[in-house]
Amino acid sequence: xxxxxxxxxxxxxxxxxxxITVFVLFAIIGYVFVNGIGVISPRFIFTWPHxxxxxxxxxxxxxxxxxxxxLAMLIVTPxxxxxxxxxxxxxxxxxxxxxxxxxxDSLASVPSIVMGLFGxxxxxxxxxxxxxxxxxxxxxxxxxxxxxxxxTEEAIRxxxxxxxxxxxxxxxxxxxxVSKIVLPAATPRIVTGIVLAAGRAxxxxxxxxxxxxxxINLPRTPLDSGRPMTVHLYLLAMEGxxxxxxxxxxxxxxxxxxxxxxxxxxxxxxxxxx
Amino acid sequence: MAExxxxxxxxxxxxxxxxxxxxxELTLKNLFLLCAFVAVLGVLLIFVFVGVRGWPAFTExxxxxxxxxxxxxxxxxxxxxxxxxxxxxxxxxGALALGxxxxxxxxxxxxxxxxPRVRSIVRPAVELLAGIPSVIYGxxxxxxxxxxxxxxxxxxGFGAFTAWIILAIMIVPTIATLSQDALESVPDGIREASYAxxxxxxxxxxxxxxxxxxxxxxxxxILGMGRAIGETMAVLMVVGNAPVFPKDxxxxxxxxxxxxxxDMPYAVGLHRTALxxxxxxxxVVSMSLVAVVRLLSRLGEER
Amino acid sequence: xxxxxxxxxxxxxxxxxITVKNLDFFYGDFHAxxxxxxxxxxxxxxxxxxxxxxxxxTFLRTINRMNDLIPGTRVAGKVLLDGQDxxxxxxxxxxxxxxxxxxxxxxNPFPMSIYDNVAYGPRLHGAKKRAxxxxxxxxxxxxxxxxxEVKDILPRGGLTxxxxxxxxxxxxxxxxxxxxxxxxxxxxxxxDPASVQKVEDLMAELKHRYTIIIVTHNMQQAAxxxxxxxxxxxxxxxxxxxxxxxxxxSVVFTSPSDKRTEDYITGRFG
Numbered sequence: 001x002x003x004x005x006x007x008x009x010x011x012x013x014x015x016x017x018x019x020i021t022v023f024v025l026f027a028i029i030g031y032v033f034v035n036g037i038g039v040i041s042p043r044f045i046f047t048w049p050h051x052x053x054x055x056x057x058x059x060x061x062x063x064x065x066x067x068x069x070x071l072a073m074l075i076v077t078p079x080x081x082x083x084x085x086x087x088x089x090x091x092x093x094x095x096x097x098x099x100x101x102x103x104x105d106s107l108a109s110v111p112s113i114v115m116g117l118f119g120x121x122x123x124x125x126x127x128x129x130x131x132x133x134x135x136x137x138x139x140x141x142x143x144x145x146x147x148x149x150x151x152t153e154e155a156i157r158x159x160x161x162x163x164x165x166x167x168x169x170x171x172x173x174x175x176x177x178v179s180k181i182v183l184p185a186a187t188p189r190i191v192t193g194i195v196l197a198a199g200r201a202x203x204x205x206x207x208x209x210x211x212x213x214x215x216i217n218l219p220r221t222p223l224d225s226g227r228p229m230t231v232h233l234y235l236l237a238m239e240g241x242x243x244x245x246x247x248x249x250x251x252x253x254x255x256x257x258x259x260x261x262x263x264x265x266x267x268x269x270x271x272x273x274x
Numbered sequence: 275m276a277e278x279x280x281x282x283x284x285x286x287x288x289x290x291x292x293x294x295x296x297x298x299e300l301t302l303k304n305l306f307l308l309c310a311f312v313a314v315l316g317v318l319l320i321f322v323f324v325g326v327r328g329w330p331a332f333t334e335x336x337x338x339x340x341x342x343x344x345x346x347x348x349x350x351x352x353x354x355x356x357x358x359x360x361x362x363x364x365x366x367x368g369a370l371a372l373g374x375x376x377x378x379x380x381x382x383x384x385x386x387x388x389x390p391r392v393r394s395i396v397r398p399a400v401e402l403l404a405g406i407p408s409v410i411y412g413x414x415x416x417x418x419x420x421x422x423x424x425x426x427x428x429x430x431g432f433g434a435f436t437a438w439i440i441l442a443i444m445i446v447p448t449i450a451t452l453s454q455d456a457l458e459s460v461p462d463g464i465r466e467a468s469y470a471x472x473x474x475x476x477x478x479x480x481x482x483x484x485x486x487x488x489x490x491x492x493x494x495x496i497l498g499m500g501r502a503i504g505e506t507m508a509v510l511m512v513v514g515n516a517p518v519f520p521k522d523x524x525x526x527x528x529x530x531x532x533x534x535x536x537d538m539p540y541a542v543g544l545h546r547t548a549l550x551x552x553x554x555x556x557x558v559v560s561m562s563l564v565a566v567v568r569l570l571s572r573l574g575e576e577r
Numbered sequence: 578x579x580x581x582x583x584x585x586x587x588x589x590x591x592x593x594x595i596t597v598k599n600l601d602f603f604y605g606d607f608h609a610x611x612x613x614x615x616x617x618x619x620x621x622x623x624x625x626x627x628x629x630x631x632x633x634x635t636f637l638r639t640i641n642r643m644n645d646l647i648p649g650t651r652v653a654g655k656v657l658l659d660g661q662d663x664x665x666x667x668x669x670x671x672x673x674x675x676x677x678x679x680x681x682x683x684x685n686p687f688p689m690s691i692y693d694n695v696a697y698g699p700r701l702h703g704a705k706k707r708a709x710x711x712x713x714x715x716x717x718x719x720x721x722x723x724x725x726e727v728k729d730i731l732p733r734g735g736l737t738x739x740x741x742x743x744x745x746x747x748x749x750x751x752x753x754x755x756x757x758x759x760x761x762x763x764x765x766x767x768x769d770p771a772s773v774q775k776v777e778d779l780m781a782e783l784k785h786r787y788t789i790i791i792v793t794h795n796m797q798q799a800a801x802x803x804x805x806x807x808x809x810x811x812x813x814x815x816x817x818x819x820x821x822x823x824x825x826x827s828v829v830f831t832s833p834s835d836k837r838t839e840d841y842i843t844g845r846f847g
Contacts, residue, residue, distance in 0.1 A: 007474035014387055017379030021450070022399045024443055028406060028414050079309045088305035092648070103314040105411045109497070111504025112408075113531050114324065114553045114560075117538075121323040121550075142316045149313065168646060170754055171675030172699040173295070175302050180697070185688055196405075203407025205578040206506045206535065212772070230409045237413050241400060250413055254406070261405045265398070289672035369765045 029254065036251030039244050045252070049232075050217060054242045058249055060218045063258070064226030067219050068208065069201045071137035076144045081183075082146075089178055108146035115143055116210035118162035123162075124211055131213030134222040139211045140204060144197045145264055151193025153185040188271030192264045199260030203253070205230040229253045286550040311381030311527060317561075324553050331551025334544060340551065348537065348545040355552060357519050361529040363438040364520075365437045365509060366502040373442035373502075381453035381491075383477055397454075404447035412511030415440040420512060427524040440508050444496040452497065456490020457483060464550055486573075489574045493567045500563040503555060506531040530556055594619035594758060594788040595640060600654035601817070602635060604647070607621065609635055611817035613654075615807055622780055622789045624803035624826065626796060628846065631811040632818035633792045634762050640790070641677040641760055642670040658758075664772045675702065678751035682763040684743035686735030686750070689728050696748055698754035713753050720786075721749035722779050725787040741772020759783065761791040771786065777802050796842060798832050 008096030047057030083100075091097045129135045159182050167177040183190075209231055219226040229249055236246040331340055335353045340500050343354015380400065384393055415436060424431030460483055468478040484491070514526020528536070530552045541549055597616040602610040610632045617623050625633040635644065642663060644650045655662045663673055675698075686694050695714045695727045696704075704710055711721070712761040714731070718724040723745040735746055744764060751759065761780075765773040780789055780802050793799050799806055811818035822829060822838045840846060 003474050003477060007476040010385060010476035010479070014379050014383040018374055018383040018396050020376060021380045021403070021446060022396055025403050026401045028410070031414060031418055032410065063462070079312055082306045083310035083312065086303070086310040090303050090306060091310075100310050100313055102564065102568060103317045105568065106312055106561045107316050109500050109504070109560045109564050110320065111556050111560060111578070113504070113530060113534050113781075114320070114557045117327075117534070117550060117553045118320045118324050121327055122319060124402055126323065144321075145313060145316065149310075162681055162683055162685045163687065165643065165646070165679075165681065166687065167697075169641070169643065169674055169679035170701065170751065171671050171673075172701050173671050175299065176701055180701075199405055200599060202403070203409070205407070205409045209535075210538070230407060230507075234409050234411060234511075237416055237511060242416070246413065246417075250410055254410060257407065258402070260341045261402055262343060270288065288658065288663060289669045290667045291669040291671075295669070295671075548605070 003167045009191075029258075031048060032250045032254050034249065036247035036249075036254075039216060039248030044245075044248050048247070052241065054236060054245055058229065058232060058245065058252070060216050061227050061232040061249070062252065063218055065202055065210070065228040065230070065253075067226065068133050068136045068140065068212065068228060069198055071133055071222060072140035072144060072201050073194060073198050075137055076141040076148055076197075079141075079147050080148035081152050081190065084149050084156060085178060085183075087149070088153045088156040088214055089174065089182070104146040104149055107142060110143070112143070112204060112206040116207045117138055118142075119207060119211035129223065131215075131225040132210065132223045133212065133219050133226065135176040136208045138209040139207050139224070140201050143204070143207060144201055147197045147200065148193055151196070152186070152190050155189030155193065156182060159185045176234075188267055192268045194209055195260050195267065199257050199264070202228075202260065205228060211233075289331045320557060324463045324550055324557060328547060328550030328552070328554040330544075331548045331554075335548060335551075340548070344519070346533070348541070348548070351544070353544070353548045355530065355533075355548070357517055357551070358528055358530045358533050360519060361434075361513075361517075361527045361568070362503055362531070364434050364527070365441060365513065365529055366499060367437035368434060368523075369441035369445060369496065373445045373498065376442065377446040377449035377494075378453050378491060380446065380485075381450045381457060382484075384450070384454045385457035385485070386475065386479060397451075398449050400447050401443040403443070408417060408444065408505060408508040409511075411440055411444055412508035414510060415512040417539055423524070430514065431524075431527065432512060432526045433522075433524040434513070434520060434527060436512040436523075437509050438513055438523075440541040441502055441505060444505060444508060445501050448501050449491075450495035453487070453491045456487040456494065457527070459490070460486045489570060493512055493570060496567050496570075500560050504531065504560055506535060510535055583683070592619045593617060594659065595790075596655075597640075597662075600636070600639065600652065600656065602632070602639060602644070602653075603651040603714065604635075605649040608817040611819055613820045617790060617818060618805060619788050620784055620786070622784050622791060622802055623803040623805040624698060624799035625790065625792045625807050626799050626841075627809035627818075627821075628691075628811070629794055631809045632765050633809050636809065637762055637790060637792050638679075639762050640758070641674050641679055643674070643679065645670055671769070675754050676756055677758040677760060678754065678756035680744070680747055680751060680761040681761065682765045683767050684740055684747050686738070686743050686746050688734065688736060690732045691735050691738070691746060692731040695749050695753050698750060702754065717749040717753040718746075720752050721745045722775060722782075723749055731742040739772070740754070740768040740799070741775060744768050744772065744776060745779065748776075748783075752783075756784040756787065758788045758790070761789065763792055763794065766794070792822060798829075800826060806830070808833075808835075808841065810837055810841070812837075 020218050044057045045062065046059050047060055050057045087097065116139065119135055123135035123138050124131055163185065164177055164182060168179045208228055210227065213229055214223045214231055214235065215225055217224060217226045230253065233246055233249045233253060234243055236249065325556060340353055342356050343352065344356050345352045345354045346357055372555055384397055388396060392547035419436055419439060420431035421434050464482055464486060465478060470480045509529055510532040513528065513532055515528050515532055517528040517533055520527035534549050534552055537545065584845060587608040593616040596614055597615050600610060625637065627633050638644045639652060639656060652664055656664060658692060687697060692714055695717050696710045699710060699713050704713065715724060718727060723742060735743065738746060761764065765776055777798065783789060791803065804825045806826045807823040808821045809818050810821045822833060822835045829838060830842060832844060
């Protein structure tokens with residue numbers, strides 16, 4: 001085949017491939033949007049579901065999702081940031097660092113069902129927290145840890161060397177330099193990473209089913225249980241009870257996640273200059 | 275005229291590191307190390323807690339009966355997970371077969387062909403796809419895709435084929451973003467050399483760039499494989515959940531992950547142990563894939 | 578017959594602030610500098626000149642132990658500050674860097690206000706009261722000849738200033754911790770010519786209070802601002818650099834003792 005003809009065909013195929021990918025994204029978002037938009041109303045958002053058919057609203061699920069995600073991020077953020085500081089500023093290449101990185105990669109790739117069973121065994125049963133926001137948040141934290149560790153470490157490494165040297169040159173210790181100069185300079189990227197991880201946490205299902213239970217509840221304390229939007233969607237869809245509510249839940253979940261994703265993007269673009 | 279008036283007093287002694295400072299810096303360093311170690315702690319805890327609950331599956335049911343038993347029927351005390359292993363492999367293989375070409379093609383497109391403007395639409399689209407939760411993919415598969423496939427194939431629409439499509443879409447972002455990074459880190463000089471010899475874009479891509487990036491792309495595929503094996507919710511909603519060897523790709527089947535979710539609510543005793551045993555298998559497989567990727571990266575660096 | 582003069586220690590008249598004896602420096606396995614011995618006079622400007630890459634900046638950084646921040650570096654020999662070896666075991670490099678300040682080639686103000694930039698150092702070392710900080714900030718900016726230009730815009734970000742102003746801000750920042758020595762690593766190479774003049778004038782004022790060492794690849798600048806000049810050279814690739822000649826600036830530039838110096842000064846290489 002003439003090489004130019006082959007080239008043209010190949011390029012066309014590549015364009016089609018990219019087109020398919022983008023099309024699928026819009027198809028999914030569009031499908032959920034079109035079917036769900038009619039369901040969304042203040043009543044849907046702010047009232048409780050009742051009855052076998054779960055009619056009404058999904059307010060407690062919204063609260064549960066936000067509650068558990070916030071709790072998980074509060075738990076994981078300080079640990080992940082300090083861990084990243086260690087890896088970026090103090091660690092020397094060696095067996096210890098390799099082990100830590102291997103462990104982090106492994107945690108990141110653990111199937112969520114395994115993490116859910118782990119949460120069940122450790123937090124719900126062994127530690128005695130029962131089905132609760134706390135158990136779910138702790139399990140989610142282990143899932144989020146490697147993600148936030150990695151983005152924070154990259155953020156720290158991106159701070160230019162000569163800014164740090166300016167600080168050392170004035171007689172600052174390592175911790176003073178890290179805490180007063182490096183971390184503040186890396187903050188936009190760190191925050192972006194946290195927001196992206198939060199978006200991931202909101203979308204988790206398997207992990208929270210086994211650590212939070214499925215009972216619909218409005219959580220007040222971390223030991224309360226609840227049902228997040230993801231589990232609610234799963235149950236509605238699988239049991240076929242109320243497809244309308246399922247679409248509405250899916251749309252709200254989608255909106256929440258898009259909010260996190262686009263929010264992270266906005267943050268990183270706004271602070272790109274520094 | 276060197277004057278010393280107004281100049282700061284020169285110190286008489288070089289300051290030595292005080293014990294307090296030394297201790298403080300050491301404490302801080304160890305505190306951070308402890309935080310980094312939480313990751314290792316996590317892995318160990320998972321081993322312990324899942325392992326302790328699941329290990330009896332291998333001892334009490336017996337490795338042969340458990341791993342190679344062809345019948346999964348807890349009600350009759352039969353815990354053979356071979357159909358589930360087969361289900362996992364079947365679903366994963368099909369998803370990879372469909373998803374990898376699409377993902378790599380998209381990656382090549384982004385890296386070599388797209389203009390910056392087009393790239394600024396497609397790459398974020400890929401990243402957004404990565405952010406869609408699996409339950410929504412499953413939901414989409416269940417209400418949108420299944421009826422279409424049911425009509426087309428005459429069956430229920432649950433089965434490996436449906437799972438392939440949904441799972442393929444789900445792993446595209448993983449494979450595409452990593453492959454794009456691998457392609458973009460190939461130095462430009464190589465491209466220029468190829469073009470200078472009169473090669474077309476496509477020839478440069480498949481003769482020069484893809485081979486150059488092959489380790490990175492392979493890593494991406496392995497990670498996609500890990501994702502496919504471990505995916506639960508989306509597969510659960512489209513696969514039909516019948517723990518048997520499917521007769522064709524349009525028949526219901528089950529995977530290790532989906533079976534755990536289906537049975538967990540009511541599993542007790544040995545049944546529950548078997549489910550934890552399956553979790554051990556999943557965990558070991560995913561860690562092995564990570565180890566493979568790390569090993570390959572290290573080999574690639576040494577070259 | 579080029580012969581390295583060994584009379585460096587006797588060149589300076591008056592007290593030596595810094596004395597370096599037989600310094601060798603290694604980046605891992607790479608031997609970067611060998612047998613450097615020099616005496617830096619107090620309250621004077623000493624210039625380090627030489628072709629680029631010959632180790633002048635590396636040597637400068639050994640004087641405030643900034644090279645400690647680079648993993649794998651090693652020092653052999655002595656560097657004495659007021660007669661005491663800064664590489665002796667147990668010496669606190671953090672406090673050393675307060676006494677021996679550094680200005681970098683690329684102006685590097687912190688991403689904070691002008692005020693906070695200058696106050697950063699004093700705050701590190703315990704200054705807290707607003708009145709005290711105000712006074713230090715003003716005095717440092719005055720000494721850096723920047724006060725008049727920024728006194729009304731102190732809350733503005735340090736990065737909003739021009740290149741030359743940023744560099745003077747960095748100087749003010751260092752002055753705020755009351756150092757005794759100022760190490761300047763090519764301070765003028767990244768700023769505009771008009772500001773270069775200002776920084777050079779500043780050096781002439783500052784030397785009355787501080788000991789200044791400047792690394793520069795600009796020979797005319799070295800001739801203009803310095804009292805003493807040290808010429809470094811890496812003769813062959815892969816070999817460590819040496820200190821070829823050290824003398825009063827007037828001598829180095831008009832009647833250098835070493836032919837290599839003369840060749841460099843007259844532009845035959847580098």
